[in-house]
Amino acid sequence: EIMEHTEGKRPLNSIDGIAYGNVKTKRRALLEDLDILEPPDRNAVDTESYLRTWKKYHGETSLHISASRGCPFHCSWCSKPVFGSSYRQRSPGCVAEEMSSLKKDYNPDTLWFNDDVFGLNIEWLDDFRKETARKNSVIPYECLCRIDVIDTERIKLMKETGCYKIWYGMESGSEKVLASMNKHFTASQVRNAAGITSEYGIKTGFFVMLGYPGETVNDIEMTRKLLTETLPDSCGISVAHPMKNTPFFIETEKNNLKARYPGIFYRIT
Numbered sequence: 692e693i694m695e696h697t698e699g700k701r702p703l704n705s706i707d708g709i710a711y712g713n714v715k716t717k718r719r720a721l722l723e724d725l726d727i728l729e730p731p732d733r734n735a736v737d738t739e740s741y742l743r744t745w746k747k748y749h750g751e752t753s754l755h756i757s758a759s760r761g762c763p764f765h766c767s768w769c770s771k772p773v774f775g776s777s778y779r780q781r782s783p784g785c786v787a788e789e790m791s792s793l794k795k796d797y798n799p800d801t802l803w804f805n806d807d808v809f810g811l812n813i814e815w816l817d818d819f820r821k822e823t824a825r826k827n828s829v830i831p832y833e834c835l836c837r838i839d840v841i842d843t844e845r846i847k848l849m850k851e852t853g854c855y856k857i858w859y860g861m862e863s864g865s866e867k868v869l870a871s872m873n874k875h876f877t878a879s880q881v882r883n884a885a886g887i888t889s890e891y892g893i894k895t896g897f898f899v900m901l902g903y904p905g906e907t908v909n910d911i912e913m914t915r916k917l918l919t920e921t922l923p924d925s926c927g928i929s930v931a932h933p934m935k936n937t938p939f940f941i942e943t944e945k946n947n948l949k950a951r952y953p954g955i956f957y958r959i960t
Contacts, residue, residue: 725760791827878913
């Protein structure tokens with residue numbers, strides 16, 4: 692559309708999603724058919740050097756891939772300036788085809804699916820299993836999924852397609868803190884997710900967030916207890932930070948909310 696403008700065929704202000712000079716048009720509609728997008732041009736960067744470096748420091752090579760865009764859930768601290776709460780998936784065949792190309796061109800040891808939430812649609816996962824088998828494109832991968840989404844059927848399909856590790860946003864062991872984050876799951880569901888993930892030989896990673904307003908030492912102890920009960924293979928810990936325009940940010944600004952303790956307390960904890 693911009694090329695049509697440069698050729699004098701249409702005015703700039705007729706194109707959605709433009710902010711240039713004095714021209715600012717309405718937000719552009721999100722792309723629904725992700726399959727029309729070409730795969731990333733990995734030859735435009737020194738991918739081989741990247742793989743060698745990753746291998747040196749992590750003992751294996753790894754590449755990123757995306758099967759979907761967006762997340763339909765509403766965690767209060769999550770910033771979604773680009774995709775909002777949309778959730779759009781590439782077709783299973785399209786993803787499997789890109790994996791086949793990666794296998795042929797780079798043969799990485801692992802993949803990281805950088806989707807906000809992977810495998811949300813069970814029918815999509817089943818088709819993905821069929822497509823990766825048909826194209827012989829299975830590569831071991833890790834991904835991010837939801838505590839309240841995972842179940843035995845989904846785990847089985849993910850295992851068959853090469854999943855070796857699932858990261859979950861556990862965030863807290865305190866029901867009170869989870870509710871204030873708008874997570875919509877319980878500590879009991881965390882235990883269940885960890886249990887079935889381990890049962891099928893898939894590693895578990897938990898993301899934990901400390902310092903959410905209202906969190907007490909007792910809440911932190913609940914988190915510590917849940918971690919020792921579930922024993923995830925990996926754990927990523929962060930301190931709550933209100934990002935602009937999130938519900939968490941708005942609530943923080945409105946009520947002047949602060950973490951209960953100074954930053955050094957959470958680093959020591």
